Amino acid sequence: MDRREFTKGLLASVSSFALIDSLFAYNAFGYNIKPIANHWAIQLNEYCSDLKTETITATQWQSKIEDLYNQIELEDLLKFIKFENLIKGFEYPNLGVNTKPVKFPKLEGLPEQTVFIKKIFGMKKNRAIIPHGHSNMASAHLILKGEMHLRHYEKIRKESNNLIIKPSIDKIAKLGESSSISDEKDNVHWFIAHTDTAFTFDVIMIDLNGKSYDIHNLDIYEKQNLSDGTMRVPLLDVETALKKYGKETHH
Template identity: 30%
Template sequence: MSLDRRSLLQNCAAFSVYALVAELAFARPRTSNLQARRWLAAQNDLADLLSAGKMRPSDWHREVNELSEQVDLESLAFELRRARIRDAGAPFGHDPQKRYVTVLGEDGLPLKLGYGLALFDFGPNSVITPHAHRYMASAHMVIDGRVRVRTFDRVRDDEGFLVIRPTQDVVAEPGHSAAMTSTTDNVHWFAPRSKRAMTIDVIIDGLDKGKSRYLIEPVDPLRGRRLADGTIRAPLVSFEQSMELYSAES
């Protein structure tokens, strides 16, 4: 067992990245060699541009997903092992456990980043139910296990409904990033397809000055009405209804 692997196992009490190093070493092509520190810094450049209105959301969306194709996941696991990680409270319903990540620099002090980082730790029954967003952008990258990722564009708002268009339905493996912005894939939905799974989420909020930092709006695509143009007129629902309606198997 390598030193990294052993150290990672020691961190299991804090969070379960136990499978990461062994699996990730084989999971990625050799071209995915962008070291985690450079990935974190590049994310910072992109976040700053998006926050300053100097980059279109669609460009941020594409570049963040491309960046995640390049990151060396083993080095990312190393950074996570030495990061400060704290629970974001008890999960609501069968949400995955969310944990905030503070990355530490060489000096052991927190790195100042223009974005938030969070881990989502899925058990077999966890699900991030389908929801839309306002005033923010994010990108969930799978780093452990397999996750069914479904995304939808938000075509228009319609008094208690959202008209949405399916854009992606894949079982994602480590290294797959699903970004969301106001213009692209604004609705997303994540369900595990392995006993355990984990994503790391890059979060940029407060994008609309004078508004809340973010707004999450659960939506129900499964009970929506299919329209002739391929879109779905899906009802907005409460968080409680969303938890009742959606499970990991939905």
């Protein structure tokens, strides 16, 4: 190769690198790919897949979901799940909460059937997602509309027809805030709507640890305080629990 050919080749290489650098600078490469590759719904499904295969622990899953929810622009999520369409004609029960399944739009890299269940939960003021604990289950809840009084408890153990639990969270959950449960952390929860209407977006993982999931409804008002800071709480059937806790009567 003579000097002229060498110089010509070098200039071509420099030009190519300059073009590539320019394209990255203007985000021309993957302009349509980047938002898809990094979309929160894909990350969410990956985290849930990791939990299902036990690649991560339940508490790690809770932490990752919380971090992810903190990164999501609420308006983007509402548009993505078509929230306004979901709540058209929404039926608010007189006791407890109603739900609607959420369907994600088609997205490259996201399977049509996600590994998790996705729903919105909605209720009127003073109605409640009744106090309950879980087994072999994890879920995360993002406030989409309104405010709720949120309480969480750690499930210590089960004794006959009681759960031994310990309070862990007691706060007013506001728009855009989230919470989560698992067998390992904050297992019992209880939501009461503080605004005319309130909604959550729920991601639910069931049948974890190779076992069928279960839900334990609790009679919190009949708790027995124990000397170590825990409480013994009776279990209730769902119908009795709804009648007692589905509508707040200000105990």
